[in-house]
Amino acid sequence: MKFSCTQENLLQGLQVVSHAAGKNISLPILNNVLIKIENKELKLVTTNLEMAISCRLRAKVDEEGDFTVPCRLLTDYLSVSSPGRVDVEQKDSELLVQSASDKTTIKGNVAVDFPLVPQLERKKVYGLKVADFKEMAQKVIFAASKNEARPELGGVLLNFNPDYKQWHLVSAATDSYRLAEKEVKLLENLSNKSYSAETSKVIVPVRALQEILRIVSTYHEDLEEEQPVEIVVSDSQILFSFGMVELVSRLIEGQYPDYRQIIPASSKTSISFNVAEWIKRIKAASLFSNVGINGIVLTFKAGNEQKTTFVSTNGQLGNYTSEELCQIEGEDNHILLNYRYLLDGLMNLVAEEAVLKVISPNSPCVLSSKNSSGYLYIIMPIKE
Numbered sequence: 001m002k003f004s005c006t007q008e009n010l011l012q013g014l015q016v017v018s019h020a021a022g023k024n025i026s027l028p029i030l031n032n033v034l035i036k037i038e039n040k041e042l043k044l045v046t047t048n049l050e051m052a053i054s055c056r057l058r059a060k061v062d063e064e065g066d067f068t069v070p071c072r073l074l075t076d077y078l079s080v081s082s083p084g085r086v087d088v089e090q091k092d093s094e095l096l097v098q099s100a101s102d103k104t105t106i107k108g109n110v111a112v113d114f115p116l117v118p119q120l121e122r123k124k125v126y127g128l129k130v131a132d133f134k135e136m137a138q139k140v141i142f143a144a145s146k147n148e149a150r151p152e153l154g155g156v157l158l159n160f161n162p163d164y165k166q167w168h169l170v171s172a173a174t175d176s177y178r179l180a181e182k183e184v185k186l187l188e189n190l191s192n193k194s195y196s197a198e199t200s201k202v203i204v205p206v207r208a209l210q211e212i213l214r215i216v217s218t219y220h221e222d223l224e225e226e227q228p229v230e231i232v233v234s235d236s237q238i239l240f241s242f243g244m245v246e247l248v249s250r251l252i253e254g255q256y257p258d259y260r261q262i263i264p265a266s267s268k269t270s271i272s273f274n275v276a277e278w279i280k281r282i283k284a285a286s287l288f289s290n291v292g293i294n295g296i297v298l299t300f301k302a303g304n305e306q307k308t309t310f311v312s313t314n315g316q317l318g319n320y321t322s323e324e325l326c327q328i329e330g331e332d333n334h335i336l337l338n339y340r341y342l343l344d345g346l347m348n349l350v351a352e353e354a355v356l357k358v359i360s361p362n363s364p365c366v367l368s369s370k371n372s373s374g375y376l377y378i379i380m381p382i383k384e
Contacts, residue, residue: 001037002061002062002065002089002090003063003087003089005042005059005086005088006084006085007078007083007084007085008083010086011078011079013057015075016044017045017071018033018071019053021046029109029113031071032046032070032109033045034066036065036066037066038064040061041056042056042058043056046071050249050250051208052247053211053215053245054246055246056244067110068108068110068114069095073106074095074097074106081099082099082102085100086099093109118248120234124196124198124200124233125230125232126231128169128231130216134216136171136184137210138213138348139180139350140156140173140181141213143178144156144206145176152203152252152255153175153176154205154206155206156204158170158171158203158204158231159171159172159200160198160201160233162201167188167197168183168185168186169184171184176380177341177380178377178379178380179377180375180377182374182375184374202251204238205249205252211247212229212247219245229242230242236250262364262378263376264357267357267358267359267365267366268330268360269300269328269330270328270329270330270356270357270358271327271328271357272327272355273308273354275353276352278354279343282310282339284320285312285320285339288317288319293338293382294338295338295339296311296337296342297335299332299334300333302332306327307326308323310322310323310324333360333361335360336381337365342367349367349368349369350369351369352371354367354369355367355368355370364381
């Protein structure tokens with residue numbers, strides 16, 4: 001194996017794939033990056049057996065072949081080496097990396113020991129714009145459960161072309177205490193390429209979505225403006241494809257809860273407010289909330305008063321009360337909420353104005369943007 005490319009391109013490719021390689025004591029080969037040249041194309045691949053990331057790079061190929069070396073070591077070395085051309089060549093059990101001023105050899109392993117990365121049949125292929133994918137992932141990931149007792153809640157539900165929303169992707173995440181749901185438009189076609197109109201519902205590990213979100217957020221500047229994120233779904237795995245990068249992940253088995261039945265169809269009180277003001281007041285109230293419960297009381301006065309009162313009390317520290325004028329429709333009401341869940345929703349809303357809809361102190365409330373649709377965040381109240 002022998003090729004030449006720029007230090008910048010090789011380093012960026014390694015940074016793209018490096019998160020799937022780690023420190024695996026029982027299987028050291030998983031700490032390596034597979035460097036593979038086939039059909040005059042250079043590809044970098046890493047895997048942790050749950051997820052694999054590959055990245056194609058531009059290079060001048062002199063000899064095809066494959067080899068693996070420690071990913072962290074090669075990445076760290078290139079990050080401190082001089083920019084410009086690098087010549088890379090496999091010599092027996094070592095990789096020779098040479099530039100105008102530097103020369104190093106890195107011990108590696110033969111590629112036959114590297115796990116095979118699954119190849120998915122491209123039957124169900126969906127496409128969406130990069131901006132829509134980023135917004136979808138950012139607005140739901142945080143609500144997934146971190147408790148491994150129920151694995152399905154540790155992932156994000158991706159519902160492609162549901163019966164009630166053709167050519168849409170509806171994503172949802174919940175930890176049983178709060179729920180985030182985001183709808184985005186799927187592409188029907190792009191550049192004479194048609195995408196699937198089939199319905200498909202899968203549960204994707206949060207880690208996989210975090211990784212592809214990191215990749216599209218960091219490297220999208222290098223690609224064409226209309227470059228989509230393509231998603232291929234199979235029975236047990238999912239593939240995200242973006243430009244020169246592909247990420248394959250296993251799917252989480254299990255039945256995702258039918259969360260739509262808990263979405264309130266109506267409310268008794270609707271509060272319109274400025275998001276930045278609420279964040280400031282809730283952060284202040286959080287300083288005096290009871291540890292463990294993290295509760296703050298929100299009281300809503302409709303009619304002539306049109307105000308929201310924030311109250312938190314801590315027997316050892318003191319208490320906090322603050323009032324803010326808001327637009328309130330419906331009845332007077334109040335609710336006790338976990339301030340962490342409320343802050344998470346407000347900070348991920350990415351909106352200046354929001355609406356909170358409340359039924360009663362013991363019913364879930366719904367947070368959404370005032371001026372845009374397609375996203376809702378539900379919080380279960382703390383029972384008084």
